[in-house]
Amino acid sequence: MFFNSLVQTREHQLKLKGAHILLECLKKEKVKAVFGYPGGSVLDIYHALSEHSIKHVLVRHEQAAVHAADGYARATGEVGVCLVTSGPGATNTVTGIATAYMDSIPLVILTGQVPTALIGNDAFQEADIVGITRPCTKHNYLVKNIAELPRIMREAFYIARSGRPGPVLIDLPKDIINQSAEFSYPEQVSIRSYKPTVKGNPRQIQRALDEIMQAAKPVIYAGGGVVLSNASPELQRLARQLSIPVTTTLMGLGCFPGTDPLCLGMLGMHGTFRANMAVTHCDLLIAVGARFDDRVTGDVRAFAPEAKIIHFDIDPTSISKNIKVHIPVVGDCREILKDCLAAIGTKKITRRARAAWLADIAEWKAGHTLDYTQGKAIKPQFVVEKLYELTRGDCIVSTEVGQNQMWAAQYFQFDRPRRWLTSGGLGTMGYGLPAALGAQVAFPKATVVDIAGDGSIQMNIQELATVAQYNLPVKIAILNNRCLGMVRQWQQLFYGKRYSHSTFEQHPDFVKLAEAYGAVGLRATRPDEVEPVIRKALAVKKPVIMDFVVEQEECVYPMVPAGAPISNMMLL
Amino acid sequence: MRHTISVLVDNKPGVLARIAGLFSGRGFNIESLSVNETLDPTMSQMTIVTRGDDRVLEQITKQLNKLIDVIKVIDYEKGSENHIERELALIKVAVTEKCRAELLSIIEIFRCKVIDVGRSHYTVEVTGDENKLNAIIELLRPLGIREIVRSGRVTLQRETRVQ
Numbered sequence: 001m002f003f004n005s006l007v008q009t010r011e012h013q014l015k016l017k018g019a020h021i022l023l024e025c026l027k028k029e030k031v032k033a034v035f036g037y038p039g040g041s042v043l044d045i046y047h048a049l050s051e052h053s054i055k056h057v058l059v060r061h062e063q064a065a066v067h068a069a070d071g072y073a074r075a076t077g078e079v080g081v082c083l084v085t086s087g088p089g090a091t092n093t094v095t096g097i098a099t100a101y102m103d104s105i106p107l108v109i110l111t112g113q114v115p116t117a118l119i120g121n122d123a124f125q126e127a128d129i130v131g132i133t134r135p136c137t138k139h140n141y142l143v144k145n146i147a148e149l150p151r152i153m154r155e156a157f158y159i160a161r162s163g164r165p166g167p168v169l170i171d172l173p174k175d176i177i178n179q180s181a182e183f184s185y186p187e188q189v190s191i192r193s194y195k196p197t198v199k200g201n202p203r204q205i206q207r208a209l210d211e212i213m214q215a216a217k218p219v220i221y222a223g224g225g226v227v228l229s230n231a232s233p234e235l236q237r238l239a240r241q242l243s244i245p246v247t248t249t250l251m252g253l254g255c256f257p258g259t260d261p262l263c264l265g266m267l268g269m270h271g272t273f274r275a276n277m278a279v280t281h282c283d284l285l286i287a288v289g290a291r292f293d294d295r296v297t298g299d300v301r302a303f304a305p306e307a308k309i310i311h312f313d314i315d316p317t318s319i320s321k322n323i324k325v326h327i328p329v330v331g332d333c334r335e336i337l338k339d340c341l342a343a344i345g346t347k348k349i350t351r352r353a354r355a356a357w358l359a360d361i362a363e364w365k366a367g368h369t370l371d372y373t374q375g376k377a378i379k380p381q382f383v384v385e386k387l388y389e390l391t392r393g394d395c396i397v398s399t400e401v402g403q404n405q406m407w408a409a410q411y412f413q414f415d416r417p418r419r420w421l422t423s424g425g426l427g428t429m430g431y432g433l434p435a436a437l438g439a440q441v442a443f444p445k446a447t448v449v450d451i452a453g454d455g456s457i458q459m460n461i462q463e464l465a466t467v468a469q470y471n472l473p474v475k476i477a478i479l480n481n482r483c484l485g486m487v488r489q490w491q492q493l494f495y496g497k498r499y500s501h502s503t504f505e506q507h508p509d510f511v512k513l514a515e516a517y518g519a520v521g522l523r524a525t526r527p528d529e530v531e532p533v534i535r536k537a538l539a540v541k542k543p544v545i546m547d548f549v550v551e552q553e554e555c556v557y558p559m560v561p562a563g564a565p566i567s568n569m570m571l572l
Numbered sequence: 573m574r575h576t577i578s579v580l581v582d583n584k585p586g587v588l589a590r591i592a593g594l595f596s597g598r599g600f601n602i603e604s605l606s607v608n609e610t611l612d613p614t615m616s617q618m619t620i621v622t623r624g625d626d627r628v629l630e631q632i633t634k635q636l637n638k639l640i641d642v643i644k645v646i647d648y649e650k651g652s653e654n655h656i657e658r659e660l661a662l663i664k665v666a667v668t669e670k671c672r673a674e675l676l677s678i679i680e681i682f683r684c685k686v687i688d689v690g691r692s693h694y695t696v697e698v699t700g701d702e703n704k705l706n707a708i709i710e711l712l713r714p715l716g717i718r719e720i721v722r723s724g725r726v727t728l729q730r731e732t733r734v735q
Contacts, residue, residue, distance in 0.1 A: 134590055135597045139640040142586075159640060193582060193643040317634040320627070 018146045018177035019048035022110070025153035026054055028185045031081050033441050035059055035068040039085025040125060041112025041174045057441055057470060060462040062089050064434035066096020066167075067460070070105050071435030074421045075396055076442045077230065079106045079160050086112040087125030090171075091132065095428060097167045098136040102425025103251060104228055106165035108156050109137075115175035116144065130171050138166030146179040151186055158189040163196030164315040165228055196314060200331035205339050208286075208310045208327045212340075213347070215284035215308075217357045218244045221267065221296075224251030224424065225289015225313060225333050227417040232256070234337035235288060241344065243354040245361055247275040249290050250405075251424040254414030264361065265370075268296040269560045270406045273368035273569060274361055276560070279304050280567040281360065287311040289333040292322040293425070294562075302565030312336045368558070368571055370410050377551040378527050380404070380479040384411035387449060387477060390534045395447035396421065396439045400432040400456030403485035406556040408451040430459025433476060437463055440472040447475065447538065454480040454507060461513070467543040468518035475537050476545045478510055481552045489555045493570075514545035523547040574603070575629055576657060576727050579618040579636055580644040583609055587641045591618065594639065600624065600632050604659075606724030615643065619727050646729070654730050660723040661705050662687070663696045666716030675715055682708045693718055 016024065022045060026034065033055045038046045049056055059065045062084045069080030080100075084093055090111040100107045114123040130142045139159050141152050156168040212218060226235050226248075232255045239246050239262055246256040247264040256263055265272035267279055279285060285307040290296070297303040300323055311318075311325040312333050319328040329336050351358060372381045384407050387397075393413055398421035399405040405422055414420050421439060423431040436450040450457075457478055467474045479485075487502040511521030520542050524533040530548065537544040558569040581587045588607060595602050604621040622632060629647060636645045648655040667675055679686060679696060682704065688695035698708050705722065 130586065131589065134586070134593050191640065194640050315638070317631065317638055321631060 014183065015180040016183045017044070017048070017180050018149060018172075019044045021146070021149050021181065021183050022153070022172070022177070023048055023052045023054060024183055025150055025185060026081065029079065029153070029157045031079070033057060033072060034081045034083050035065040035072070035438065036083035037062050037065055037085065037089060039089045039112060041086035041114060042083060042089075042172070042177075044174065044177050045083065045110075045112070045172070055441075056083075057437075057466065059434065059437075059466050061460065062092035063096050063430070064437070064460050064463045064466070066093045066107065066109060067099065067428075067431050067434035068438035068441070069107050069109075070096065070100045071398060071421050071438030072442045073100075073105050073107060073438075074435070075418055075439035077418060079108055079157055080438065081108050081110070083110045084112065085125065086114055086129075087127045089125075090129035091127050094132060094136065097133055097169065099423050099426045099428040099431060100167040101136045101138070103224060103423065104165050105167065106160040107167040108160055109167060109169040111169060111171050113142070113171045113173040116173045117175070119173065129169065133169050136167075137169050140169040140171070142171045143173065143176050146176050146181040149176070149181075150183065154186045154189055155191060159191075159194065163194075164225075197330050198314075198332045198335055200312070200329040200336035200339055202339070204327060204329045205336060205343065208312075208329055209340060209343055211284055211308055211310060211327060212242065212244075212286065213344075213349075217282045217360075218242075218284040218286060219264070219278050219282040220244050220246040220256075220286045220288060221249070221279065221290055222246055222252045222255050222288045223249040223290025226252055226255035227289075229289065229314070229333040230417075231289070231334035231337050232417045234334055234341060236260075237341055238337055238344075241341075241347075242349045243351045243358070244286070245278060245358070247271070247279065249293070249296055249424070250409055250422060252290065253409060253420045254417040257415040258413030259415055266409055268293075268566060269298065269562070270410065270556050270558065271566070272370065272410075273558055273571065274364035276558075276566040276569060277364040278361055280565070282307045285309045287313070287325075288337070289313060291315075291318040294322070297322060298560050298562075298564050298566040298568075302567065371572070372554070374527055375551070376526075378524060378530055378548055380481070380548070380550040380554055381407050381411050382527060383477060383479060383530055383548045383550065384408055384451060386530050386534055387451070388412045390531065390538060391447055391449070395419070395449050396436070396443065398422065398432040398436040398439065398448070398450045400450070400452045400459075401427045401429045402453050402456060402487075403481075403489065403554075403556050404451050404453040404456065404479045406486075407479070410556075412451075429456040433457065433460050433463045433467075433474070436474045436476075437467055437472055440467070440474050441470070444472070448473075450474060450476045452476055452478045453485060454478055454482060454504065454510075455484045464514065464517035464519055464543065464545075471541075472543060473541050474543045476543070477534075478545060478547050479550050480507075480510070480547055481550050481554065482507065483552060485554075486556070492553075492555065493559070494561070510545050510547040514543075519543040519545060521545050521547065523549065525549045573625065573629075574621060574623050576648045576655075576725060577620045577622060577633065577636070578646045578648065578727055579620060579642060580610070581616050581618060582641040582643065583614050583616040584641060587616070588618075590639055590641060591620075591636070594635055595622070598631070598635065600628065604724040606726055619725050621725050648727055648729075655727050656730060657701055657725050657727040658699050659702060659705055659725050660697070660699045661709070662721050663698065663709065663712060664693050664718040664720070665696060665712050666692060666718060667694050671715050675712070678708065678711050684708065
C-alpha cells in the first residue's frame with residue numbers, strides 16, 4: 001500500500017500522523033490481530049486502520065474485546081491487543097483488564113481519550129481511565145506528546161510480556177493522534193526502574209536441589225507461571241526424572257499432562273482427594289509459578305503442615321505472601337528449572353525408590369476418584385467427559401465461571417499447555433465466549449469449545465454475532481441447569497437451602513437464539529442425545545450452541561468449605 | 573511496628589497516586605508522607621511512615637518495588653541508629669504578658685525560631701525528630717496553642733554507623 005511503502009523506504013525522514021505511527025508500532029511488535037470497537041475519540045485510528053494490513057475483529061462489547069485479546073494471548077503466548085474509544089468504551093474494558101491482571105496475561109489496551117485541552121473538563125465521553133485502571137494494570141500511560149508514542153508503545157509491549165506478565169493500558173487523546181511526527185521505533189527498551197529477575201540465584205537453586213534430592217515425600221505444585229514461562233517441558237523432565245508427583249492449580253492445568261501417572265490432578269477447593277492428601281502429607285512442597293491462592297490453600301495453617309516449602313516464582317511479592325516459604329528462588333520458572341536440570345544431570349530417582357510415597361498416593365486415588373451417577377437426566381460431568389472423548393482432547397477449551405468451570409477442570413484431561421482458557425483469579429462470568437473467539441482467531445482450524453453455564457453465557461452472549469460474522473466456528477456447550485449452579489450449591493450447603501435469587505424462571509430458547517444470530521442451535525435433554533449433539537456440532541463448520549439440559553441439583557464435589565483445611569473434603 | 577520507608581521514584585505525574593493507591597488498595601496505612609524532587613530533577617524522593625508486622629513490611633517493600641515507576645526502596649527500621657530523621661512543625665501559640673517569658677525560654681531551650689509575631693500570637697518553627705516535636709507541643713499546650721501544622725518525615729542514611 002502507498003503509505004506502507006513510504007514508511008519502509010524513508011522511515012526516518014517521513015512525518016506520519018499519530019494514528020499511522022500507532023499502527024506502525026503494532027506492526028513492529030508483530031501484532032497480527034486487534035480486537036476493538038470504534039467510537040468518537042478513535043475515529044482517526046479507525047480511519048487509518050481501514051488501509052492497514054493488521055486484522056481487526058469488531059466485537060459487540062468492549063469487555064469482550066479485552067477477553068478476546070486475553071484468549072488470543074493465552075492460546076498463543078503473544079501479547080493480546082485491543083482498541084476502544086474513550087469514556088464508556090474505556091470503562092467497559094475494566095472487567096477484562098482486571099481479569100487479565102489477576103491471571104498475569106500480557107495485553108496492551110489502547111483507549112481513546114478526549115483531546116488534551118478537554119481533559120478534566122467533564123467532556124463528552126471523558127473518563128479518567130488511567131486513574132480507574134491504575135490498580136488493575138501492570139502499568140499505564142497517558143500519551144501527552146506524539147513524539148513519545150513509539151517509546152511508550154515499545155515499553156508497553158515489553159512490560160506486558162516480560163517479568164510477571166500483565167495488562168498495560170495506553171490512553172490516546174484525540175488531538176495527539178492527529179499530530180504528526182517522525183517515526184522511528186526504538187530498538188532497545190531501557191526503563192531504569194524495571195529490571196525483572198530472570199535467572200535464579202545459583203546458591204538458592206542448589207539449596208532447593210539439596211532438599212529435592214533427599215525428600216522422601218515430595219510434591220510439585222505447579223501453577224499458571226509454568227504455562228506463562230513455557231516451562232512445561234522442563235517441569236515434565238524434572239518430575240519424571242525424580243519421580244515426583246505433580247498437582248496443578250486451575251491456572252496450571254495442562255502444564256503437566258493430565259493423563260500422566262504422576263499427575264495428581266488439580267488441588268484446592270475442588271481438587272482431587274489424592275492431590276489434597278498428598279499436599280497435606282508431603283515432606284517437601286515445590287511450588288513452581290503458583291501463588292498460594294486461598295482457593296488452593298484453604299486454611300493456611302493446615303496447608304502442607306509437614307513440609308518444607310520451596311517456591312520458584314518471578315514475582316518476589318508472591319513469595320511468603322500467604323505462606324512462609326523456606327527456600328525461595330526468584331526468577332523465570334523455565335530458567336530456574338533448566339538450571340535445576342543442568343545441576344541434576346543424569347541423576348535419577350526411580351519410581352521404585354519412591355515406591356512408598358507413590359503407594360500412599362495410589363491408595364488415596366483408590367479411596368476416592370472423581371465420580372458421578374448418571375440417572376434419567378443428563379449429568380453435566382457426563383457432557384464434559386463426552387466432549388473430551390469425542391474431541392480426543394485435541395481442542396482448546398475455554399470456560400465461563402462457576403460449576404461449569406470446575407467440571408471442565410475436573411473431567412477434561414489437558415495434556416498440553418495453552419489449551420485451557422479460564423478466568424482463575426478474578427472469576428469473571430462472561431469470559432468464556434469472547435476468550436474462545438480470540439483463540440479461534442489465532443487458530444482458525446482448531447476446535448475451540450466454550451464450556452458454559454446458562455447464567456454466564458448470557459453475560460457476553462452478544463459475541464455470537466461476532467463469531468457468526470467472522471465465521472469463527474466456536475462450539476458453545478451450555479450446561480443448562482436453569483440456575484446459577486455454584487451460587488445455588490453454596491446456598492444448599494451453607495445457607496440452609498434458601499435459594500435466594502439463584503434460579504432463572506425465564507430463559508431464552510438457546511437453540512432459537514443461536515439461529516437468530518446466524519449460528520447453529522442444538523439441544524439434548526436425555527443422556528443418549530448428548531453424543532449425537534456433540535458429533536453434529538463438531539462436524540459443522542459454523543459456530544454452534546449446544547444446549548444441554550442437565551440435572552439441576554448436581555453439585556461440584558469434592559469440595560472444601562471456604563477457609564477449612566484442604567484435607568477436610570466433602571466427598572459426595 | 574512503625575517503619576520509615578524511603579522510596580526513590582520517577583518524577584512523573586501520577587506516581588504519587590500509584591503509591592497511595594497501592595497502600596489503600598492493599599490495606600496498608602500511611603502515617604506520614606513527604607515528597608520532593610531530588611538533586612536529579614527526573615527523580616523524586618518519598619519518605620513514608622507506616623506500620624505493620626514483619627510480614628506486612630516485607631509485602632509493602634516488595635509491592636513498592638514492583639511498581640514500574642519505583643527506582644529504589646529503603647526500609648529504615650525504627651530505632652536503628654544508621655539514619656537521621658527530621659520533621660518540621662509550625663505552631664501558632666498564644667502570647668500574653670504573663671507567659672511571654674516562659675514561651676521565650678521554651679523556644680530557647682528547643683532551639684526553635686519565632687517566624688511570625690502578632691499582637692496575640694507567635695508562630696514558632698521547630699524541627700527535630702518526632703519525640704522533640706511531641707515534647708515541645710506538650711510544653712506549649714498549657715500556654716494555648718491556636719494551630720499546628722506538621723510536615724511528613726524526611727530521612728537520610730548516616731555516612732557511618734554511630735556506636
